[in-house]
Amino acid sequence: MNTEIIETSADGKKLQKLEVFDLSGESSLIEIHSSKEFQTITGFGGSFTESSAHVLSQLSPEKRSEILEAYFGDSGAKYSLTRTHINSCDFSLSQYSYAPVPGDIHLENFSIDKDRELLIPLIKDAMTISSDGFKLISSPWTAPPWMKDNQDWVGGKLLKEHYPTWALFFAKYLAAYQAEGIPIWGVTVENEPHGNGNNWESMHYSPEEMTEFVQHHLGPTLENNGQAAIKIFGYDQNRAGLKDWVDVMFATGESSKYFAGTAIHWYESTYEVFPEALNYAHAIAPDKYLIQTEACVDAEVPKWKDDAWYWSKEATDWGWDWAPEDEKYLHPKYVPTYRYARDIIGCLNNWVDGWIDWNIVLDRQGGPNWFKNWCVAPVIVDPASDEVYYTPIYYTLVHFSKYIRPRAKVIGVEKEDDSLLVTAAKNPDKSIAVVILNQDMEKKVFELKLGEEKQLISISPQAIQTILIPSNN
Template sequence: MKVFKYGIYILITFLMLSCDEKPEPLQVEVFESSANGNKLTRLTEFSTAVEAVDVKIIPEEKFQTITGFGGSFTEASASLLNQMGKANRTGILEAYFGESGARYSLTRTHMNSCDFSLSNYSYAPVEGDIELKNFSIEEDKDDIIPMIKDAMALSKDGFKIISSPWTAPPWMKDNNDWRGGKLLPEYRATWAQFFSKYLDAYKEQGIGIWGFTVENEPLGNDNNWESMHFTAEEMTDFVQNDLGPTLEANGHDVKILGYDQNREHLKEWVDAMYANEETSKYYDGTAIHWYASTYEVFPDALQYAHDKAPDKHLIQTEACVDAEIPKWKEDAWYWKKEATDWGWDWAPEEDRHLHPKYAPVNRYARDIIGCLNNWVDGWIDWNMVLDKQGGPNWFKNWCVAPVIVDPNNDEVYFTPIYYVLSHFSRFIRPGAKRIGFESSDSNLLVTVAENLDGSIAVILFNEGNVGKSVRLTLGESNVVIAINAQAIQTIIIK
């Protein structure tokens, strides 16, 4: 009997001690980029307010698997790198692909020329060459291919490449022009073989292509630069009866992504692409751009596209600060709502409200977070490197890149956009799962992903002019940190 009482005493004492024990605080690493000058800076001390925003992580809620983040290999970017000194060339590529940098994992390039090429060109320039006997990627061997190979050498984990044509050779089109027009029916088989030839040619260079988009901006771009038009039904018919079977017959294991333009027309495209099993067969996913608005993510359209094909990719393949000449070494501009886009001047009246002035940093951070929270599994920026004019670009279609260079003086400027992109690409790795969260403040943008190594990346964006305290909770543990005004943070929970 005494032993029994003694056992009860030990049990009660243990329970009392257990009740008094407090959960260990969350162990976190915090990295911030902000308007006050932080650039992916690791923070260890925080000045916190009494009232904190509550952000609760819900790891049992799982969403899409992440394919990756990155930017694009263009002839413009590659030609500029060729003009830089060896140290700066290597430094830029290390900053994008190296372990000390952004660790880009998903990229894009153009098949044939685009507006960010130095001139118009095609790999099949000989008219009537339906067997593509003269097919050659020689044009890419001076710039794009060396840039990709140098990036591959620096990337520990490697990266995927999506290739996109802006147009077929003019001789395959009904208007015999680089701009606009449609693919002639008699060249559908030849154009499908063109994709296969491209895969073989790049493989010979030691470069694997992970995926294709069928056509960049098939709705056109007012015929300003290289383009070729498809309706949703025409593209699906080409993929179903020509491109898919050709790549399959030639033994190519490559992803095919449809659409590849702005989100406001997404519903009509996925309706055609995924109408039934036959139309869906060769599509591996849908590609989108962001140019329909400077602030709107179009969450309903993204959710609809996911629901239509929940087992397919949904990848943002192009975004940039368009219709602007870069501001050189002027960080403050990238945080201010002074930028305008093409729609500021040219949007139809009913769409003008979608194109107000915006802060470039805000546009990037809001869009990537909004995309992730609405099933997008990959996000790709446009040019990696441009010059102080926003080119080179044969059409003089000036834009901004995360890295701006002055090749004449061998100078490099990493804009705040570079650091915003790094908050995602460096810390959310391929294979990660987006997971659930609850936040008490809708003005603090949040997204959360769990990496394959078990680490959790929490991205916070505070675009307001007042700093915030944040209580981050996972299970029974929490930690209180602070985020500055106009700041983006990545919080890593080991």
């Protein structure tokens, strides 16, 4: 079998091409069933935030270009699916809205000028570098406070009287970005409609309220404005609550008409993929998208140039301190690289078709973040010294984004070694990408089988491996 094998590992490999293997010891079988096809891949990528744009603007032009090439260039991750925020979010430099004037129900003062300072130039530069292009999903954290029942940036609900204005807001946003030469592919109705503990920009919906807004306001408004091609994604929060939302969103043909699919996050747990919830969401709406729109190592200040930390069980998340006693078991210490690879493999093996990371770049503090909600990004920079640190998380993401391309089909995999996590996809050019995670402290030997072709391969201890099988196999 003619293969290209790329590995990233705790012992220092970073997307290293392997040609020599230690094949001593027992082997197991991994069999690829290329004729057994599942969902079609939409893409993989990360998010453009004002914080990322600000940090990148502080670097030398050379370093800024290097990072954008690493994410969007042919030599890098080739990100194909991205996200950004509508109005401000916690990863903004301040709180702002495109419609700041109270009572402006016709949005005569609507303006995206704030985004023209940092965010729009960043997205345009990424578009220039990307030879294949990428899809962009936009998400609001909140409507302007004057549209809400609590008149605040944080929490509260959208007043029913402002449902038409908020729908018009989306239409104006999409038109304004289109005029800038940035086509928005899709929108989520609301980032985290359950709220976020009333800490930063948020707005609450029940499943019924969101469905009513989309069915009777957002969907028709976009349709009437010639924007019917824009994909509308419901929910956009953690997977544990998924069933309650899809049951309402997709209850009838009328309720589901304008929903293109469902968006999800990973923060409910540091290790659980929630396969039952994902399979349920697919089964109830098999023709709709199911996209993971946000994930990060949260509640952590990034470790600077310390690869070992990202391969060790030292990270904690919000639940380490704040989860209720009966849910603390879901939030143990964890290995950051494993969490990413485990989740992406688990998602692909349970009908998820797209996977988006959070901020593409942050500083050494894990910001800037106006609420001081520090998080880790795959790329960390020190603007003062003009230094860049590509964490092992960055290389982990490349194993998927570079080699599993949009319109690929997830295909069947059988394996004998339960300790190995495996997924596979057939690309549009008929090449096959197999991604394997070995979390053990010892190497694993396996025989990869595709039809009548076989190859004996080993994967290092604590390693992620992508095996690319050309179409001529």
